[in-house]
Amino acid sequence: MVRAGVVVTGTEVLTGRVADRNGPWLADQLRQAGVDIADIVVVGDRPDDLRDALAFLSGVQLIITSGGLGPTADDLTAVTVGDFQGRPSALDPDLEQRIADIVERLMAGRGWKTDPEATAAAVRKQAFVPTGASVLAPVGTAPGLVVPPAEGRAGPPVLVLPGPPRELQGMWAAALADPIVGEALAGRAELRQRTMRIWGVPESELSAALRRHDDDLDGLEVTTCMTDAELEIVTRYAPDAEQAYDRLGDALVGEFGAALYSRDGRTVDRVVADALLERSLTIATTESCTAGLLAGRLTDLPGSSAYVLGGLVTYSNLAKHELAGVPMELIDRVGAVSEEVAEAMAAGARWRLGTDVGVGITGVAGPDGGTAEKPVGLVHLCVVAPGRTLSRRINVPGSRRDVRLRTVAVAMHMIRSVLTE
Structure with a gap:
């Protein structure tokens, strides 16, 4: 070679x-x-x-x-x-x-x-x-x-x-x-490289699955890594090993089902964009602790103006109320960092910007502001779409930056799940 x-x-x-x-x-x-x-x-x-x-x-x-x-x-x-x-x-x-x-x-x-x-x-x-x-x-x-x-x-x-x-x-x-x-470089030959992506599966389970399907790896150079809280399976091979690669893909789908969300190498960003475009849906966000990072990620891809209508950054309780329509009574009763407020923020994004899909995020990014009941790293997320509402509570360790970036990654996969699963 x-x-x-x-x-x-x-x-x-x-x-x-x-x-x-x-x-x-x-x-x-x-x-x-x-x-x-x-x-x-x-x-x-x-x-x-x-x-x-x-x-x-x-x-x-x-x-x-x-x-x-x-x-x-x-x-x-x-x-x-x-x-x-x-x-x-x-x-x-x-x-x-x-x-x-x-x-x-x-x-x-x-x-x-x-x-x-x-x-x-x-x-x-x-x-x-x-x-x-x-x-x-x-x-x-x-x-x-x-x-x-x-x-x-x-x-x-x-x-x-x-x-x-x-x-x-x-x-x-x-x-x-x-x-x-x-x-x-005379004598170079075609070297193919393909990527599959899995969300929500520990690396140890992927390793065990690859060992179980060792017979399917003939002629394949398989590497795995954790990137942005998801598993990437990158495989390099010569053209004559294409069938072996197809067998590996089939085996991993059998092992992990919908968790293997991208068999064609598309990122979650591309999967979300394609799903919104294919269904002619629009999306907006209301963000507190991530302060617009999700809206920024949704608009990273060219052409995103076709489906992203805008985003609200509502750091204060008053902003949550006046911009996203979250009732002050609800905030006083359950607290700004709560499942109920995240859902109200997602609904507020849809209402304020007139979109099909709304996302709400509220949490404690730290390093200060946590309590025993609501520690630093606690985040509530909600995605509201026609006919479906998906809420999730996560606890993210690490720095303020870690909390914010991991939250955005989780939000992207929640949107993907609502739109495609």
């Missing part, structure tokens, strides 16, 4: 200040191109660490780096890769002019005034290219590079891509079309 390794550069990524978006994206694109991912290595802006990472990955057919191609002093990927491959860098005058033109247009568009001397020095730095390397046209200001090993040197070529995800992704098609990359 053809394999590739990825080196993500940047101290900001290594220290966690910026999340790595490039490594996972490249892994998925490589898989779609029939290339297996060997390793993803993250290093800071230190040439020695980058060289060590390149040496570590030297057994693969292609190495890809991301980041370190900018104009600042710590952007050293191009020259470091060139030195590693035995190809010293030299100024490319045509590339220098091309980058200068791009920078001039960007500065004019943003209305920035810059020091011409400093700008010229920055442009010049980005135009140094390892001798014998292919240049990929910039999407931003940084060019991409394909750097093969110098004659007489062993090892794979290195595909050098910029760090900003928009630029890296925009350059990917040109990178795959490069002759040196194409030669390195």
